[in-house]
Amino acid sequence: MTTASPVSLARTAVAIRSESLCRHYRMGETLIRAVDGISLEVRSGDFVALLGSSGSGKSSVLNLIAGLDRPTSGSVVVQDRDLAKLSREELAKYRLHVVGMVFQSFNLIASMTLAENVELPLRFAEVDRNKRQELASAALERVGLRSRINHRPSELSGGEQQRAALARALINRPQLLLADEPTGNLDSHTGTEIMNMLREFNQELGMTVVMVTHERVLAERYAKRMIFLADGKLIDDRTNGPTIDDLHIQGGQS
Amino acid sequence: MKIPDLTELALRNLRESVLRNSLTTLGISVGVASLVAMLSLGTGLQQLLSRRLAKSGLFDTVLVSSRRDLRGMGREEERKGPTPGESRVLNEPARQEMERLPNVSEAYPDIRFVTELRYEDKPHLTMISALPLSAKSNDAFDGMQGNFFSSDLAAEVILQKSFAEELLGKTPPLGAADPSVGELAKPLLGRELTMRYAQRQSAPATHPPLRGNDATSADASVEGAAYSVVSREQKLRIVGVSDLDPETMRGPTRAKVFLPLGLAESLHVMQPTDLREISQAAADQPVYSSVSVRVKNPAQVQLVEDAIKKMGFNTFSILDASNSLRQVFRVLYAFLGIFGSLALTVASIGIVNTLVMAILERRREIGIMKAIGASDGDIRKLFFAEAGAMGILGGVVGVALGWAIGQIINFGTNLWLKSQSLPPEHC
Numbered sequence: 001m002t003t004a005s006p007v008s009l010a011r012t013a014v015a016i017r018s019e020s021l022c023r024h025y026r027m028g029e030t031l032i033r034a035v036d037g038i039s040l041e042v043r044s045g046d047f048v049a050l051l052g053s054s055g056s057g058k059s060s061v062l063n064l065i066a067g068l069d070r071p072t073s074g075s076v077v078v079q080d081r082d083l084a085k086l087s088r089e090e091l092a093k094y095r096l097h098v099v100g101m102v103f104q105s106f107n108l109i110a111s112m113t114l115a116e117n118v119e120l121p122l123r124f125a126e127v128d129r130n131k132r133q134e135l136a137s138a139a140l141e142r143v144g145l146r147s148r149i150n151h152r153p154s155e156l157s158g159g160e161q162q163r164a165a166l167a168r169a170l171i172n173r174p175q176l177l178l179a180d181e182p183t184g185n186l187d188s189h190t191g192t193e194i195m196n197m198l199r200e201f202n203q204e205l206g207m208t209v210v211m212v213t214h215e216r217v218l219a220e221r222y223a224k225r226m227i228f229l230a231d232g233k234l235i236d237d238r239t240n241g242p243t244i245d246d247l248h249i250q251g252g253q254s
Numbered sequence: 255m256k257i258p259d260l261t262e263l264a265l266r267n268l269r270e271s272v273l274r275n276s277l278t279t280l281g282i283s284v285g286v287a288s289l290v291a292m293l294s295l296g297t298g299l300q301q302l303l304s305r306r307l308a309k310s311g312l313f314d315t316v317l318v319s320s321r322r323d324l325r326g327m328g329r330e331e332e333r334k335g336p337t338p339g340e341s342r343v344l345n346e347p348a349r350q351e352m353e354r355l356p357n358v359s360e361a362y363p364d365i366r367f368v369t370e371l372r373y374e375d376k377p378h379l380t381m382i383s384a385l386p387l388s389a390k391s392n393d394a395f396d397g398m399q400g401n402f403f404s405s406d407l408a409a410e411v412i413l414q415k416s417f418a419e420e421l422l423g424k425t426p427p428l429g430a431a432d433p434s435v436g437e438l439a440k441p442l443l444g445r446e447l448t449m450r451y452a453q454r455q456s457a458p459a460t461h462p463p464l465r466g467n468d469a470t471s472a473d474a475s476v477e478g479a480a481y482s483v484v485s486r487e488q489k490l491r492i493v494g495v496s497d498l499d500p501e502t503m504r505g506p507t508r509a510k511v512f513l514p515l516g517l518a519e520s521l522h523v524m525q526p527t528d529l530r531e532i533s534q535a536a537a538d539q540p541v542y543s544s545v546s547v548r549v550k551n552p553a554q555v556q557l558v559e560d561a562i563k564k565m566g567f568n569t570f571s572i573l574d575a576s577n578s579l580r581q582v583f584r585v586l587y588a589f590l591g592i593f594g595s596l597a598l599t600v601a602s603i604g605i606v607n608t609l610v611m612a613i614l615e616r617r618r619e620i621g622i623m624k625a626i627g628a629s630d631g632d633i634r635k636l637f638f639a640e641a642g643a644m645g646i647l648g649g650v651v652g653v654a655l656g657w658a659i660g661q662i663i664n665f666g667t668n669l670w671l672k673s674q675s676l677p678p679e680h681c
Contacts, residue, residue, distance in 0.1 A: 068625060089629055096627025107622045111270045121626045123259050168626065 015176060015208040016042040016065055020074035023060050023232075034060040036232035037074065042225075044175070047202045047209045049219035052229035058212045059180055061229070065210060066099050066178050067091045079175055096124055100169030100207075104181035106161040108153040108168070114140060115149045118168045125172060139167035143197065159190030166197055170205075177201060179211040183218065195222050255632050264639035271612075278608040279648040285601025286652025289594030291659040296590040298660070300583045304552070316547040316559050317570040318352065318361075320344040342566040344542045352547050355561050357554040362386045363542040365518045366509055367525060371490075372448040373421045380417060382449070383509030384518030388548070399439030400494035406516030411447060411490040417510035418442055418495045439495040446489050452524035453486045483524055601648070609641050 023035035035057045042048050050058040063069040064076050067083050076083050079098055086094060095101075108117045119136040127135070140149055143163040153161050162182060169177060179198060183191030199222050202209045213219055219226050220240060228236035255263070268275045320343060342348055352361040365384040370377045389395070390402045395412075403410050418438040419425045490513070525543060549558045559569045613620070620633055 066625070089631070092624070092627060092629035092632075095625065101625055103625075107618075107625070109619055109622060111267070120623070123255055123263070124623075124626070124628050124632055126256050126259075129259075172627070 013044040015044040016078050018076040022073045024072045033232045038234050045206050047224045049223035049226045050212045056229040057232035058229050062212050067094050100174040100177045102165045102169050102179045102182045104184035106165045113150050114164050121172050139171050143167045158186050162194050177207045177209045260639050278604050279644050281604040282601040282648025283651040285597040286649050287655035288597040290656025292590040292594040294660050296587050314549045314552045318545045318567045349545050357550050359548045359550045361547045364544045367523050369451045381509040382511045384515040385512045386515045397497040398494050399435050400443045403514040406514050410493040412494040412512045414510040435497040442492050445492050449488045453484045454522050454524045455482050
């Protein structure tokens with residue numbers, strides 16, 4: 001394994017750091033501790049899988065990192081930004097420029113074509129129309145959907161929709177890619193396709209990937225690090241050795 | 255988000271639920287249209303009535319008479335006003351002075367006298383009055399048969415319908431249907447009348463001239479005052495027969511035969527005032543029993559009245575009536591405005607309802623947009639742009655619709671007026 005590549009240098013920087021991160025909800029009389037004192041560090045360029053059964057708090061942690069939710073206590077610092085201290089406006093900017101997200105249910109806007117869906121973040125970033133179209137078709141090209149550019153999401157298969165969602169997540173060149181069960185609604189073949197893309201972005205674009213999943217097999221195969229959660233607490237954190245696929249790719253490259 | 259982007263996005267979102275959004279827009283249109291139609295109806299009615307009133311001369315005319323007449327009738331004004339010594343003679347210089355007052359369009363003498371008119375050698379005694387050419391626009395001549403006077407000095411005459419009936423011996427019995435003006439005018443138009451009248455002539459200076467005295471001193475003129483009254487005849491051609499009565503304001507003294515003012519002045523017809531103001535009359539200086547002052551705008555009647563009173567004359571106008579009329583219109587306006595605004599309020603609630611529905615329905619979409627980086631402001635702007643687009647479109651369509659409703663009402667009214675054989679109104 002080569003040691004002095006730019007990617008490996010970048011890995012030394014910390015992308016995400018959380019300290020005693022808590023997110024509590026109150027449902028009637030009961031207090032639900034969705035995230036209960038999680039401290040962790042994710043280095044730049046890492047590929048982390050958050051694992052756990054449903055209700056373990058993995059999606060809540062992801063939402064806190066994405067700036068979609070605010071911690072009850074503790075802190076989460078992403079790329080030197082303390083998310084708890086950002087205003088709503090600053091959080092929106094953070095989501096726009098720093099984070100890209102993909103979801104289990106794809107979350108494309110049904111009334112828009114793929115091109116429009118993909119270029120939507122650029123509209124919020126006030127990018128010129130021509131530049132927008134150029135970037136959107138490049139992103140769709142990258143995920144292999146060049147020919148479906150004017151189709152609506154309902155005319156596409158699940159895998160294609162998720163690829164479009166990935167294109168949308170990439171369009172603003174974020175440093176951080178957050179994926180919430182990206183293969184949950186897909187069959188294993190298309191799931192693999194999506195996971196390959198995630199790995200490609202991680203390795204070729206140097207994006208830090210945090211993926212929530214409950215499929216341990218996928219995590220073992222693609223992630224470099226696995227964090228296990230249960231009842232809102234971190235119960236295990238282990239680094240995978242080079243996976244079979246990694247060796248295969250590197251072997252192919254050399 | 256940039257404004258063109260915002261607009262584009264808002265419009266495409268509106269197109270997504272065409273039916274609901276067009277119904278909302280239609281609701282706004284109807285609301286705006288009813289407001290526009292109601293207010294324009296109110297404005298139109300007011301304009302129509304004020305124009306009618308202005309044309310009738312009732313509200314923009316101030317009648318001026320001399321305080322030297324009819325003194326001692328115990329009227330409040332006379333007790334408070336200037337003493338008889340301060341009051342002035344209502345003569346030509348006074349008339350000119352009134353005409354020069356601000357806001358006065360014209361001041362013309364009321365020349366009216368009772369005299370004999372002969373038609374087909376039958377004498378008819380009647381009240382004759384002189385009209386300025388500006389009276390042409392008077393409402394009373396709207397339904398007139400024939401023409402108005404061709405010039406101010408023309409030997410022409412306009413008859414009031416009832417006098418025409420009298421001339422033709424067709425006065426209907428009480429309660430019977432009136433013959434139409436057209437019917438009456440046919441045999442009369444172009445025919446001649448002979449007017450016999452008393453002309454006032456300055457007498458030749460028979461007295462010896464007063465030497466060494468100022469010829470213009472009052473005493474001298476009184477001493478020399480004399481005029482003679484000569485019986486004259488004047489042929490007059492009937493040019494018009496008017497249906498309505500132009501002098502309703504004058505009650506029992508209203509005239510039934512009208513002459514052009516210039517002609518009437520040139521005839522020097524003996525006036526009742528000539529007897530009272532002998533010195534003036536002898537000098538061939540006309541003294542008027544009253545002068546009609548027409549004000550440019552009914553709203554300025556009070557100002558003009560005050561100015562004329564200050565000059566030392568009595569005035570009379572129907573100002574109070576026009577004030578209460580304005581009051582009525584204010585109430586009517588408010589009334590129509592309230593109903594129109596209610597319609598607009600209902601329309602606005604319609605927009606709000608549609609938007610609330612859209613927000614609830616699109617919660618997921620809002621969530622997605624926020625997740626990919628839309629700020630609260632972006633989302634708010636987007637929904638406001640959608641509401642604004644519906645509002646603007648609805649407003650424009652509503653104004654057009656309101657205009658169309660106005661046109662339809664106009665058309666319908668004129669059709670109805672026509673069926674009632676009345677002249678159409680143009681607003």
